[in-house]
Amino acid sequence: MRLAFWKKKEASQPKKKKSFIREWVDAAVFAIVAASIIRIFLVEAYTIPTGSMEGSLLVNDYLFVSKVSYGARTPMTPLAVPLVHNTLPFFNCKSYTELVQWGYHRLPGFGHIERNDVVVFNFPAGDTVALEVQQDQDYYSLLRNYNNDRAFVKNNFTVLSRPVDKKENYIKRCVGIPGDTIEVRGGYLYVGNKLSKQYPHSKMTYTIATNGQVSLDEFVEEQDMNPEELNYDPNSKMYIANLANDQVAAIKKMKGVIAIAPFVLDKNDTRDNAFPNDTANFKWNRDFYGPFIVPKAGQQVTLSLQNIALYQRIIANYEHNSLDIKDGKIFINGKETTTYTFQMNYYWMMGDNRHNSADSRYFGFVPDDHIVGKAWFVWLSFGNKGIRWNRLFRSIAHLEQ
Template sequence: MSSKKKNIYTYLGKVILITLLIVLFIRTFFVESYTISSSQMQTSLLEGDQVLIDKTSYGVRLPITILTIPFTFDKIFGVRSYLTSIEAPYKRILEKNIERNDIVLFNNPMDIGKPLDKRDLIVSRCIAMPGDTISVEKGLLSLNGINHIAPPDLMNEYSMHILALKDIQAIMEEHNIPIRSLKHRADTISILLNKLEAFIINENIEDSTVSICCKTDTTQNYHLIVPSKGKLISVNSLNINMYKQLILQEQEGNACVINDKLYIGGKEQTTYTFQDDYYWMLSDNTKDALDSRMLGFIPFKNIIGKVHFIWYSSHNGNVRKERCLTSVN
């Protein structure tokens, strides 16, 4: 090989290496692409949407798992792509507050068998902040005593009589309303719609005796206070189950609960001061979602960044041009 060709290959190799390092740096600290793989945020986000995550929105969380293969998350060819022998402590630079109704990407707090930055990824909407009071009565959500105004794309289950299905399907087809999660129950049928879609259907039904009705879940009633950093609480048998998981995770093996009593370092505690801020996530498609109703409070340290932008979208191999290069609300 001539020295000229060798110099060209050396130059190209350096260019490729520098380019990869720059991309890795940007991906690690500033912005990263994420693929929406579930229906829990439809219609704000659809399966197949490729979104950009702004990792600077709430401050840059530094990497925790140092020994990891670049450009992989937790696996490569089915094998774990990182080592846990060296882990950095949690640290965030230029910390900023999350805003209510932000759509955020975070690590699953229940996936405790992995390092923090390698836990499963979830996208959901933040509806409650540290210190907020959440109440659900007969399926109606209120924050700090005020009824929660849901985003316009919030999905609810609507029911109709089976005899009205043909007419309603025709209206949905005419107005390009997709059929989501169609379920049959005796002589009724249910589908997932947002408020605008339900309004369009009801306005276009010619038979005045036919309508679609929103189904409200009245079985889940609860009253919660979202923990905040530095908040001191009394620990007793009435609230230990609510906050047990948070305390155990914060103490990282130094705490245990026995007979509804909290022990830290082997000593019984009657009070506890939280070390992190927590948030309550509620997805737009509340019927098929993995959010705070299943996971509980989400620690601030688990937050990765804000979903800002849909740069590409496809479904079954077809590009959804109307969704490409659009902002996320």
């Protein structure tokens, strides 16, 4: 028997050319997979929905969020429709299933969260939502409005639970990192007993006393401000306006302006329902808040009936322990205790628009496993007058100046 190794094999039949539909499907699948990988591990697009970060970031700023700055968080809810967050467009239903849940893991990043970074994160109090309620009021606020009557809320609203990575995305400035001491005095933020960095476009509400001969209408138009943020009382000859720091400086120079000062709540005025919603022990509001220490992994805190409200969501919701209070005593996982050691790092987030921001003053600490990424740059922006050309392809650092 001769083995002709050198003989060529008979030519196989040429491959059948893919149909147009098959080529289109293959291309679409590849594009979706590639875009999903980029979105999960590298960058994600985000749109500014509210004015809470004005004037550093504006409504209808379209920006990219870097996942590599702090390290990408691997998916915790892997069975989900790609390229959408938690709701399917047009169908208004969940875009994911919780049949499979993975634990929290973060890949190595280029660095860690630093004080004053602009950060995108999952809304901590968004583990339960009432769909009929606007985003600026969470489920727990709704419960308090109805005297914590869960049955009533459940029967009158569509209530859903959401895993960590499917909670709504928020964007704020990280003003407090683990171990920082935070306090707000008269509307001004102090970190470690030092006045926090002031940004020229950060906003607060001010009262403007005039001689009655001043009109700010032209100023509002020049600054592309929302006219609803300016109110005038002809009897007192005073304006109340939401202004950025650089706008305050300009108004001070106007003829006829007598005085301008922040419009702050009185100390111990608790009507704005600030976190931790325990007015008996924490008489805090947006303008007078703290002091307190931002929890750090490994830090031990002494617990009491007077401070448990500050830490109960950390203990029970974020670090998944059972927490009970019986006969004036605190029980964690069935054991009486007077101390607790934090398992994760936490952060304190506030909007630059200090008097128009639903931030940590209202929902509390942000856990490390809720961090999505670092705001990178604005690639498109629309205002009342059309495209804001001066904001296109500008880094966050540039827009803060």
